[in-house]
Amino acid sequence: MSVMTLEKTIIRARDVSVYYGEKRAVSNIHMDIERNSVTAFIGPSGCGKSTLLRSMNRMNDLVPSCRVTGSIEVDGTDINSADVNIEGLRQVIGMVFQRANPFFKSIYENIAFAPRFHGLTDKRKLDEVVEESLRKAALWDEVKDRLRESALSLSGGQQQRLCIARAIAMQPTILLLDEPASALDPISTMKIEELVMSLKEEYTIVIVTHNLHQAARISDKTAFFLMGELIEYNDTSKLFTTPENEKTEAYISGRFG
Amino acid sequence: MRAKIMDRAATVILTLIAVLIIGTLVGLLGFILTQGWHKLNLDFLTSPPDIVKAGGGIGPQLFNSLYLLVLTMVIALPLGLGAGIYMAEYAPDNKFTQFIRMSIEVLSSLPSIVVGLFGLLVFVNMTGWGYTLFSGALALTVFNLPLLVRVTEDAIRNVPRSQKEASLALGITKWRTIVSVILPAALPGILTGTILASGRVFGEAAALLFTAGMSSPDLDFSQFSLSGPTSPLNPFRPAETLAVHIWKVNSEGLAPDARDVADGAAAVLIIAVLLFNLSARWFGAWIYKKMTSGAN
Numbered sequence: 024m025s026v027m028t029l030e031k032t033i034i035r036a037r038d039v040s041v042y043y044g045e046k047r048a049v050s051n052i053h054m055d056i057e058r059n060s061v062t063a064f065i066g067p068s069g070c071g072k073s074t075l076l077r078s079m080n081r082m083n084d085l086v087p088s089c090r091v092t093g094s095i096e097v098d099g100t101d102i103n104s105a106d107v108n109i110e111g112l113r114q115v116i117g118m119v120f121q122r123a124n125p126f127f128k129s130i131y132e133n134i135a136f137a138p139r140f141h142g143l144t145d146k147r148k149l150d151e152v153v154e155e156s157l158r159k160a161a162l163w164d165e166v167k168d169r170l171r172e173s174a175l176s177l178s179g180g181q182q183q184r185l186c187i188a189r190a191i192a193m194q195p196t197i198l199l200l201d202e203p204a205s206a207l208d209p210i211s212t213m214k215i216e217e218l219v220m221s222l223k224e225e226y227t228i229v230i231v232t233h234n235l236h237q238a239a240r241i242s243d244k245t246a247f248f249l250m251g252e253l254i255e256y257n258d259t260s261k262l263f264t265t266p267e268n269e270k271t272e273a274y275i276s277g278r279f280g
Numbered sequence: 281m282r283a284k285i286m287d288r289a290a291t292v293i294l295t296l297i298a299v300l301i302i303g304t305l306v307g308l309l310g311f312i313l314t315q316g317w318h319k320l321n322l323d324f325l326t327s328p329p330d331i332v333k334a335g336g337g338i339g340p341q342l343f344n345s346l347y348l349l350v351l352t353m354v355i356a357l358p359l360g361l362g363a364g365i366y367m368a369e370y371a372p373d374n375k376f377t378q379f380i381r382m383s384i385e386v387l388s389s390l391p392s393i394v395v396g397l398f399g400l401l402v403f404v405n406m407t408g409w410g411y412t413l414f415s416g417a418l419a420l421t422v423f424n425l426p427l428l429v430r431v432t433e434d435a436i437r438n439v440p441r442s443q444k445e446a447s448l449a450l451g452i453t454k455w456r457t458i459v460s461v462i463l464p465a466a467l468p469g470i471l472t473g474t475i476l477a478s479g480r481v482f483g484e485a486a487a488l489l490f491t492a493g494m495s496s497p498d499l500d501f502s503q504f505s506l507s508g509p510t511s512p513l514n515p516f517r518p519a520e521t522l523a524v525h526i527w528k529v530n531s532e533g534l535a536p537d538a539r540d541v542a543d544g545a546a547a548v549l550i551i552a553v554l555l556f557n558l559s560a561r562w563f564g565a566w567i568y569k570k571m572t573s574g575a576n
Contacts (some may be wrong), residue, residue, distance in 0.1 A: 082445065082448070085444075113448070113450065113451035117449070118449040120442060122442060124442035126443065136450075136452075136460065137452060186446070189450065190449075
């Protein structure tokens with residue numbers, strides 16, 4: 024696929040609903056997510072924003088009772104169709120979770136594990152990938168002398184940046200971040216935010232966050248969810264200054280949620 | 281005030297219970313070791329037993345116990361690991377799985393003498409092998425499988441779910457996730473269970489009386505064939521283990537020093553289990569380090 028043919032829209036959700044058993048967690052979402060931008064999902068707990076995010080790389084497959092209807096297209100491919108290679112899909116769409124979850128392995132091995140599994144066995148190239156990923160995640164200078172140490176020896180903020188580096192090492196086009204800074208202190212949070220903004224040059228980023236200021240600071244577009252529905256989806260500057268929906272206004276001005 | 285008194289009382293009672301348990305354990309170990317200490321020399325450990333005269337050793341029995349342990353684990357570990365992985369990661373939550381789980385629990389509460397008699401029926405008579413090491417190993421596999429399955433399943437379930445998610449989200453297949461992410465993290469738990477099972481194998485007598493038998497051929501330790509009748513490594517020969525030997529010498533020993541031999545053998549048994557536990561723990565820590573920070 025040449026650069027010329029790339030559409031502006033990279034993720035296209037049409038009539039997407041997600042059910043846990045009988046309960047509908049996400050209802051009839053229509054949404055286009057733009058390439059190389061940061062899109063923030065906001066809304067109160069239980070509004071379905073994480074559920075929708077986890078449908079985008081099919082992590083919901085892990086929940087036996089979960090069912091997704093409608094279509095989610097990534098670069099024109101319906102990710103829920105039967106012939107989609109799920110491992111390949113997850114290489115294109117990286118994910119970072121709420122709690123940093125480094126493998127119980129060395130710092131080096133945390134990054135190198137997946138590229139090696141996907142066929143990169145040349146030691147020198149692996150070293151390069153590890154260094155490049157750690158540099159992009161702004162972690163290289165802090166860990167370059169201790170790559171063989173356990174990743175669990177890192178601080179919480181460092182661990183989360185390691186998880187971002189680990190996702191980047193797969194050279195994905197999309198990064199899904201599920202409240203990546205909610206368990207971190209303010210300084211670590213700031214580092215993650217700077218990182219997200221620097222990464223959007225190369226990746227499309229979708230970030231779920233509880234922190235409205237964070238959404239306002241780092242995102243280009245913001246989607247507000249309530250009770251599983253997409254209430255408003257607009258440019259971040261518009262949504263936070265002149266929201267079209269009164270529920271959005273009530274939420275961002277702190278009247279509920 | 282009442283809560284405070286209860287709190288103090290609980291501390292005192294629990295401490296007493298702990299002291300009681302440790303005291304019993306130390307007393308028992310100390311008794312066995314002091315009783316058998318004087319027998320611990322190379323001659324006793326390597327020479328064959330003597331039925332009527334004093335001065336017999338436990339060489340073949342010691343070897344049999346170790347060899348049986350290896351044989352049993354070679355059979356039981358892959359089965360236990362496989363079943364444990366299946367139960368933790370693959371088994372759907374349905375009636376069939378519940379039935380398997382119930383069977384495992386029933387199996388784990390079988391008395392070892394029952395397992396031994398079952399072994400006599402199936403692994404000795406029906407197979408036509410007679411009393412053999414291999415029959416003994418199979419009986420001990422039946423005896424220890426429930427423990428191994430249970431421990432493996434629990435250890436895998438105790439690995440944080442986020443580890444699995446992290447791996448799957450990187451496009452790693454389920455099987456590779458289990459092998460490279462979940463099993464290394466579960467290893468300390470699995471290893472503890474394996475040590476427990478090994479201790480049970482090493483000290484087991486009742487399940488072996490009618491499967492591996494109560495006698496050993498005159499072993500020729502210069503032989504390494506897997507089939508000769510006097511070859512130590514032949515799994516299809518009868519083999520009296522250390523624990524069985526202790527029982528036999530105590531109950532029907534004819535040698536004048538039978539009591540001494542039993543004491544010495546008991547001390548050897550205890551020391552072997554202790555050594556085995558310690559080295560397994562060390563080995564486990566080493567493997568864990570290797571697997572979690574190594575390049576491969």
